[in-house]
Amino acid sequence: MAEFKQADSMYEWFDQRLGIDKFLKVMMTEYWIPKNINFLWAMGVLLTVMFTILVVSGIFLLMYYKPDVNMAFDSVNYTIMQEVGYGWLFRHIHAVGASVVFLVIYIHMFTGIYYGSYKKGREMIWISGMLLFVLFSAEGFSGYMLPWGQMSYWAAYVITEIFGGIPLIGGDLVVWIRGNFYVSDSTLTRFFMLHVLLVPLAIIGAIVLHFYALRFPHVNNEAGEFFDFDKESEKYLAGDKKNSKVVPFWPVFLSKDFFVLGFFLLFFFYLVFFHYDFAMDPVNFDKADGLKTPAHIYPEWYFLWSYEVLRGFFFEIAGISGKSLGLIAFAFAQGVFFVLPWLDRSPMVKPANQRPYFKYWFWFLIADLIVLTIFGKLPPTGANAWVGFASSITFLMLFITLPFITRAEAKKVGGK
Amino acid sequence: MMNESRRGFVGKAFGAVAAVGGVASLLAMKKTWDPLPSVMSAGFTTVDLSGLEANKLEIAVWRGKPIFILKYTEDMKPVEGRTVKVGDHYYSVMIGLCTHLGCIPAYRNDEKDFKCACHGGAFTSAGVNSFGPPPRPLDLPPFKIDGTTLVLGEEGPEYKAMMAKA
Numbered sequence: 194m195a196e197f198k199q200a201d202s203m204y205e206w207f208d209q210r211l212g213i214d215k216f217l218k219v220m221m222t223e224y225w226i227p228k229n230i231n232f233l234w235a236m237g238v239l240l241t242v243m244f245t246i247l248v249v250s251g252i253f254l255l256m257y258y259k260p261d262v263n264m265a266f267d268s269v270n271y272t273i274m275q276e277v278g279y280g281w282l283f284r285h286i287h288a289v290g291a292s293v294v295f296l297v298i299y300i301h302m303f304t305g306i307y308y309g310s311y312k313k314g315r316e317m318i319w320i321s322g323m324l325l326f327v328l329f330s331a332e333g334f335s336g337y338m339l340p341w342g343q344m345s346y347w348a349a350y351v352i353t354e355i356f357g358g359i360p361l362i363g364g365d366l367v368v369w370i371r372g373n374f375y376v377s378d379s380t381l382t383r384f385f386m387l388h389v390l391l392v393p394l395a396i397i398g399a400i401v402l403h404f405y406a407l408r409f410p411h412v413n414n415e416a417g418e419f420f421d422f423d424k425e426s427e428k429y430l431a432g433d434k435k436n437s438k439v440v441p442f443w444p445v446f447l448s449k450d451f452f453v454l455g456f457f458l459l460f461f462f463y464l465v466f467f468h469y470d471f472a473m474d475p476v477n478f479d480k481a482d483g484l485k486t487p488a489h490i491y492p493e494w495y496f497l498w499s500y501e502v503l504r505g506f507f508f509e510i511a512g513i514s515g516k517s518l519g520l521i522a523f524a525f526a527q528g529v530f531f532v533l534p535w536l537d538r539s540p541m542v543k544p545a546n547q548r549p550y551f552k553y554w555f556w557f558l559i560a561d562l563i564v565l566t567i568f569g570k571l572p573p574t575g576a577n578a579w580v581g582f583a584s585s586i587t588f589l590m591l592f593i594t595l596p597f598i599t600r601a602e603a604k605k606v607g608g609k
Numbered sequence: 610m611m612n613e614s615r616r617g618f619v620g621k622a623f624g625a626v627a628a629v630g631g632v633a634s635l636l637a638m639k640k641t642w643d644p645l646p647s648v649m650s651a652g653f654t655t656v657d658l659s660g661l662e663a664n665k666l667e668i669a670v671w672r673g674k675p676i677f678i679l680k681y682t683e684d685m686k687p688v689e690g691r692t693v694k695v696g697d698h699y700y701s702v703m704i705g706l707c708t709h710l711g712c713i714p715a716y717r718n719d720e721k722d723f724k725c726a727c728h729g730g731a732f733t734s735a736g737v738n739s740f741g742p743p744p745r746p747l748d749l750p751p752f753k754i755d756g757t758t759l760v761l762g763e764e765g766p767e768y769k770a771m772m773a774k775a
Contacts, residue, residue, distance in 0.1 A: 369643060370642075371644075372642065372644050372648065375674065376673070377648075377673065379644070483674075484670070484673075484713065485713065486706075488712070488727045490710075574728075574742075
């Protein structure tokens with residue numbers, strides 16, 4: 194393309210220079226999505242939209258927020274909430290959005306697990322997705338610190354304290370992360386940096402990787418069917434849309450997604466305007482005080498299951514302290530989802546309800562996570578502590594036994 | 610062939626320089642996250658013990674934690690491994706965070722014990738857990754005795770002796 198002819202239109206002028214035509218084809222009108230899908234396949238677009246909403250609302254909050262222990266609390270609770278025009282709206286959007294984004298992430302994740310969309314060529318989609326989950330968790334945790342209320346402070350204290358359990362370097366590591374012997378101004382400022390710059394940059398990078406990872410193995414479908422995307426797309430382009438198993442990303446797939454998105458945003462803004470209090474813990478409206486621990490510390494709902502795994506082990510087993518056991522289990526819980534594609538030894542890519550053994554495993558896991566979430570919020574005393582212990586053990590056992598369950602399943606179905 | 614090996618050499622040389630630069634920048638980044646010198650020097654707290662009243666709890670702040678300092682009355686007995694003698698008087702020096710879930714217990718002058726409002730744990734005046742959920746006595750901060758001055762954050766012989774007994 195060395196020779197340029199005079200452009201007849203503005204579109205052509207840009208097309209000559211940026212290859213818009215080709216770009217739109219590759220990214221939109223000839224990016225093929227299976228037809229046999231349901232509303233659960235809209236979660237990716239929902240998450241992209243939610244991330245955008247969080248970035249935009251965050252930018253407005255950033256204009257008035259002050260990352261300093263003496264000013265942070267008032268800059269949020271007085272300046273943004275009372276003085277800035279619609280400041281309360283941006284704060285509520287940001288807080289509710291952070292909570293809802295995890296709801297959708299979990300739906301997205303368990304849709305992937307249910308339909309087996311993590312194996313047979315789709316491993317990188319799964320791993321990049323799990324990377325996004327970890328990055329969103331870091332983003333949620335660092336953001337929760339910023340209003341500098343009592344819950345902000347003590348969540349930061351407890352979570353950074355976790356690193357103290359690492360053998361040998363633990364104690365020094367905690368001081369290094371905090372930049373002080375306790376959670377202090379240096380801690381707040383560096384986590385502010387992480388929250389508004391480094392982690393969001395990493396998230397954007399991971400989103401690009403996640404989308405890219407979809408291009409070659411393609412999106413899974415409701416039946417877990419493998420077919421030739423080239424042949425099906427040729428059919429579609431030739432006009433046989435009815436018999437083709439695929440549709441273009443734009444306008445066909447996205448128009449359905451936007452429909453789901455419409456309902457979702459109604460729900461989201463209902464929460465923002467009428468039920469924002471669930472994302473606004475009353476304890477966090479007391480200013481951070483390092484010398485006064487709240488009677489009961491708990492994380493936001495989306496971290497409860499892993500928090501419960503952390504504290505589920507409250508007594509010594511075989512000479513290893515409960516604290517160390519909890520830490521080991523916690524580390525296991527954070528990492529084990531990454532290797533799910535290799536723990537599932539069955540070659541079946543089918544919805545869980547069509548897999549003879551995996552279906553029990555899947556619903557058992559969901560039930561266990563719900564129990565962990567509920568008991569993660571309750572004080573760990575008496576019977577609660579034992580339920581926490583049992584459900585933590587169950588969580589570990591589910592993943593340890595998965596290779597055996599799926600190998601038995603593979604044998605039963607004859608490797609299909 | 611000549612070209613290939615030259616290119617290979619240039620590649621290796623570049624790799625070596627980049628590796629040195631990479632490690633150096635990582636070190637610099639690590640240093641940037643280190644606690645500042647002012648923070649490190651503020652990691653010590655000194656308390657003058659001479660002015661304290663017996664049976665009246667003094668709370669000092671060391672590294673963001675409350676430190677209980679209690680001067681004993683004549684009739685309060687010292688506990689080996691938990692009580693320190695400075696001059697003619699005995700003292701308890703301990704981190705004022707309940708070992709159950711980190712609340713700050715209150716001192717009751719009349720009962721001469723510590724009571725935690727959160728979950729009802731109790732400790733004796735020497736910080737030994739005597740009731741409720743706390744799993745162990747109150748932790749001891751590293752300290753040094755310098756005349757009648759208590760230096761928190763440094764390990765003195767008295768502290769080492771107490772740790773050896775505990």
